[in-house]
Amino acid sequence: MHTLLVIIAVLTATLAVGKAGASELGDGDRGAAVFAQCKGCHQVGPSAKDRIGPNLNGVFGRRAGEIDGFSYSKSMARAGADNLIWTQDTLDAFLENPKALVSRTRMSFRGIKDAADRSDLLAYLRRYSDDPSNIPEAEPTITGTDHSVDPEILAIQGDPEYGEYLSSECTTCHQIDGSDDGIPSITLWPEEDFVVAMHAYKEKVRPHPVMQLMASRLSDEEIAALAAYFKGLE
16 A cells, blocks of 8 residues: 555656646747747748748757758758757757857848747747657756857957968868858858857757867867958958
8 A cells, every 4th residue: 555655646746747847848828929020931830831931830850941842041951961950959049049050041030039938939839840749859948048159258359370270170171262062161251150150069059960079179269269260261
């Protein structure tokens, strides 16, 4: 009898934790209001169609750039080729700063800085994704994840001469003349975009394993130096 009571107590506690976890996704009703910021380009729901941006039905668990017939930017198509999957964590990072994941996205959207708003919006969008229980994702939180780069890091003044010294590994793949032959150009790339992208690789939010490894070896000062070097190339 004692054993049965213990089992019942454990099951009750487990169910309670499960209910609490579900609420941590955010408030979908509030998220519907946040979605007003997206309506100019995206639709979601039973009658949703592709517009300036793709429809967002089934976005959770979908590979970036995967909707047939939609004309994606090269950067978004490459992100999909690098196996960027839209999960709670990657969508949260993209909504906070689209360029953190897709450097030259055509989406002219500055991002949603409030973590709770992003969490609510994602809870709303999940309503239109098939079988959310099977979606691969990081553990959700009600406050979202801070994917922003520390302003002190962004303020570092990189040394372009040091960046040139460090650049040999980069230029084994990226062309200095800015040509784009299967590998995206990083010549004349804005310094902040470069730094944000490299830190996204360091945090493994961007999925390219080689870039993750290379970024993990670089200090904040070295990333700033590379950003300054490539920004100044003619």
